[in-house]
Amino acid sequence: MKAVLLVSLALTAFAANSVLTRLALVETAIDPISFTAVRLASGALVLALIVGIRSSTPAGQGSLASALALFAYALCFSLAYVFLTAATGALLLFGAVQISMIAWSLIRGERLAGSAWLGFALALAGLVWLLLPGLARPPLMPALLMVAAGVAWAIYTLRARGAGDPTRATAGNFLIAALPAIGLALCRWSWAEWDGAGLALAMASGALASGLGYVVWYAALGYIRTSTAAVAQLLVPVLTAVAGVILLAEPLGLRLIGAGAIILGGILLVIAPWRRRPS
Numbered sequence: 001m002k003a004v005l006l007v008s009l010a011l012t013a014f015a016a017n018s019v020l021t022r023l024a025l026v027e028t029a030i031d032p033i034s035f036t037a038v039r040l041a042s043g044a045l046v047l048a049l050i051v052g053i054r055s056s057t058p059a060g061q062g063s064l065a066s067a068l069a070l071f072a073y074a075l076c077f078s079l080a081y082v083f084l085t086a087a088t089g090a091l092l093l094f095g096a097v098q099i100s101m102i103a104w105s106l107i108r109g110e111r112l113a114g115s116a117w118l119g120f121a122l123a124l125a126g127l128v129w130l131l132l133p134g135l136a137r138p139p140l141m142p143a144l145l146m147v148a149a150g151v152a153w154a155i156y157t158l159r160a161r162g163a164g165d166p167t168r169a170t171a172g173n174f175l176i177a178a179l180p181a182i183g184l185a186l187c188r189w190s191w192a193e194w195d196g197a198g199l200a201l202a203m204a205s206g207a208l209a210s211g212l213g214y215v216v217w218y219a220a221l222g223y224i225r226t227s228t229a230a231v232a233q234l235l236v237p238v239l240t241a242v243a244g245v246i247l248l249a250e251p252l253g254l255r256l257i258g259a260g261a262i263i264l265g266g267i268l269l270v271i272a273p274w275r276r277r278p279s
Helices: 002-027 032-054 064-080 086-107 114-131 140-160 166-187 196-221 226-232 235-248 254-271
Strands: none
Touching: 002 032, 002 064, 002 086, 002 196, 002 226, 002 235, 032 064, 032 166, 032 196, 064 086, 064 140, 064 166, 086 114, 086 140, 086 235, 086 254, 114 140, 114 254, 140 166, 166 196, 235 254
């Protein structure tokens, strides 16, 4: 039950990031640059407090390269969500992350079975279909920005492997990533816009959905297999889509549903738990 609770809370937090960002950028006055700065700064503060409570040693395991990947993800994520629905953005992000990580494994020489190759091809085809021209296609540039956010997050995730204490490393990376985000916000201070609701949503995204969400996720990983965790993440775009319909009154078109089923089904063929069982 503890594992189920931790996984459920973490996946809810990940889905909440998309919903909170979309809600802030559409329903409040905050601009995406300011949102990114507040989100990363809030996440850095909460993670630093958590690390400080757990240990007398301050967070210092951050990496400049990882932090820049985190900053690129957060910035592209916010810019894209000005124009994308929560469901579309989550699907593009998740698809790009998983496809990038699978592609990197292939580049490094990992072999895939026949059904896994089929899954990889299906996931890639579903992503391409979603981006093909047509009335139901999401705006191209925002969609490409979200794909870029997914690639950046995949780079961050790959670099995080073997980085020691994941919470300390994440705290350090958030702290470093917050600096260019704040710097960018200050450079465009005269064009910045925000209000109380927008700032509150940005802080909730950073402190709760990001900072606490990652801590809960790392705790959950201690109770489940890596393959199970990978499959569980398939629920994030689904949860986001449901929340988008209920909370934001966003429509779910047939193209999004069809492409989503192909992308998630293809990824499932690659990372499903039964592929990890010895023969």
